[in-house]
Every structure is written in C-alpha cells, then in structure tokens.
Amino acid sequence: MQKLIQRTETANTLLCVGLDPVGDDAQVARRLAEVIDQTSEYAAAFKPNLAFFLSRENGVQLLKETVQRIPKDIPVILDGKFGDIANTADHYARFAYDVVGADGVTVNPYMGDDAVRPFVRENKLVFVLAKTSNKSQYSMQDMALTRGGSLADGVAKVASRLDSEIGGIGLVVGATNAEAVGRLRTLCPGLWFLVPGVGAQGGDLQATLKAGLRPNGSGLLINTSRVLWQAADAGATARELVAQINQFRAVPA
Numbered sequence: 530m531q532k533l534i535q536r537t538e539t540a541n542t543l544l545c546v547g548l549d550p551v552g553d554d555a556q557v558a559r560r561l562a563e564v565i566d567q568t569s570e571y572a573a574a575f576k577p578n579l580a581f582f583l584s585r586e587n588g589v590q591l592l593k594e595t596v597q598r599i600p601k602d603i604p605v606i607l608d609g610k611f612g613d614i615a616n617t618a619d620h621y622a623r624f625a626y627d628v629v630g631a632d633g634v635t636v637n638p639y640m641g642d643d644a645v646r647p648f649v650r651e652n653k654l655v656f657v658l659a660k661t662s663n664k665s666q667y668s669m670q671d672m673a674l675t676r677g678g679s680l681a682d683g684v685a686k687v688a689s690r691l692d693s694e695i696g697g698i699g700l701v702v703g704a705t706n707a708e709a710v711g712r713l714r715t716l717c718p719g720l721w722f723l724v725p726g727v728g729a730q731g732g733d734l735q736a737t738l739k740a741g742l743r744p745n746g747s748g749l750l751i752n753t754s755r756v757l758w759q760a761a762d763a764g765a766t767a768r769e770l771v772a773q774i775n776q777f778r779a780v781p782a
C-alpha cells in the first residue's frame with residue numbers, strides 16, 4: 530500500500546495501465562515493451578491480466594519478463610481473480626508474489642474470507658471483486674442478503690473488516706456503474722478501489738471519479754487496457770487520461 534500511495538503522490542496519477550496483450554508472440558513482446566516504456570511516466574500501477582499470458586506458450590515467462598521491465602517504484606497488480614480454499618490459494622499467492630514478482634492481486638471472494646487471507650502479506654495489495662463492470666454482474670452481485678444489503682455490499686463489509694484486521698485490502702468496482710461506486714465508497718470510506726471499465730466498456734470516467742474519489746482526491750485506481758494497447762501513441766493517450774482524471778481531483782492541501 531505504501532508503494533502505491535508513494536507512486537500516486539510522486540507521479541501525481543491514479544491511472545492503472547492494464548496489460549491485456551493480444552497478437553502473435555513476436556508482436557506481443559514488442560508491444561508490451563512499447564506500452565510499458567511509453568506509459569510508465571503516467572502509471573500509478575500496471576495490471577497484467579493473467580489470462581492473456583496463460584493463453585500462449587511460454588506465457589509465464591513472458592509475464593515474468595513483463596513485470597521485470599516495469600520500473601521498480603510502480604506497483605504491479607496481477608489480475609488473476611484468484612479464489613480457492615486457503616491451501617490452494619496459498620499456492621496462487623506464491624505464484625503471484627514469488628514467481629511473477631507482483632505487488633498485488635485481484636481475488637474472487639465467493640468462497641469467503643479464508644480464500645482471501647492467504648494473499649495478504651506485508652507490502653502486498655489484495656483487491657477483492659465487489660461490484661464488477663460486466664453486464665450480468667447484477668444477477669449475482671445485487672442479490673439481497675437476509676441480513677440486509679446486496680451481496681456486493683456484503684463483500685464490501687467483509688473487505689473492510691479484513692482490512693482493519695490484517696490490512697492491505699482494496700475493492701474492485703467497475704466504472705460502468707457510478708452509483709455503485711458511490712454506494713461502496715460510503716460503505717468503505719478508506720479503502721482503495723481498483724476501477725476497470727473506462728474506455729472499451731464505456732464506463733463514465735467523470736461520474737466514477739465524482740462518486741468514488743475520497744475527499745483527499747485519491748483512493749481510486751482507474752484502469753484501462755484495450756484503449757492503451759490499441760493506441761497509436763500509448764504515451765500520449767495515457768497522458769491525456771491522467772489529465773482528465775486530475776481535473777476532477779481535489780487540489781492536495
């Protein structure tokens with residue numbers, strides 16, 4: 530968390546550069562290097578999505594090389610949406626942190642908090658899926674709990690409790706539903722939110738920032754992946770996104 534806060538403050542950015550590489554192997558290695566080098570200056574974090582690496586031969590090697598190329602002061606969140614019993618989760622955690630060298634992960638909390646705990650380590654970030662950006666998320670995440678609120682609200686409460694107990698927990702909240710961003714911000718005033726869905730999925734950047742920024746102008750990591758991968762000039766696109774985001778942030782005291 531310290532690394533993330535330090536990076537967002539030093540570089541004055543909340544942009545998370547998503548790395549979802551598509552193309553043939555030679556193209557992909559070249560393009561990954563290009564996107565990382567061009568966007569580093571503007572990146573608060575990088576988020577490689579594991580699926581896009583595992584879908585190719587030598588994907589783990591490519592992922593390791595990708596993480597090694599990222600400047601050491603920028604946190605890397607491995608988006609694996611991991612979620613299994615603690616014994617198995619421990620192996621996913623070893624993969625993410627010890628093999629790949631990530632600073633954080635995304636975790637699916639469906640199996641309960643013992644599926645999340647193995648990812649908590651000193652200086653690591655664990656982003657728990659709460660209200661996702663996809664179209665059919667509501668069929669699960671809006672389900673009413675007998676104790677009140679929705680399943681997404683319940684996840685937010687568990688995440689808050691875990692964070693105060695062991696620290697290092699954030700939420701994944703899609704930018705496609707600004708109202709939900711605001712609701713979860715009310716439930717979890719202090720947590721960092723990883724927010725995908727801006728760009729290719731059509732999320733409303735302005736409404737998301739308005740609903741989710743903490744009063745100090747931080748607390749959100751705005752992710753975009755395809756937009757940067759496909760950009761003719763990824764650096765200029767990242768710079769423009771940071772400028773748009775910073776317009777809505779409170780001026781630091």
Ligand SMILES: O=C(O)c1cc(=O)[nH]c(=O)n1[C@@H]1O[C@H](COP(=O)(O)O)[C@@H](O)[C@H]1O
Nearest residue numbers: 578608635661662703725729730753754755
């Ligand atoms: O956990 C995620 O990062 C995630 C959660 C979510 O609710 N929605 C979502 O799109 N994502 C991921 O964020 C990235 C979005 O990519 P773009 O739509 O291309 O910006 C992909 O890697 C998704 O897997």
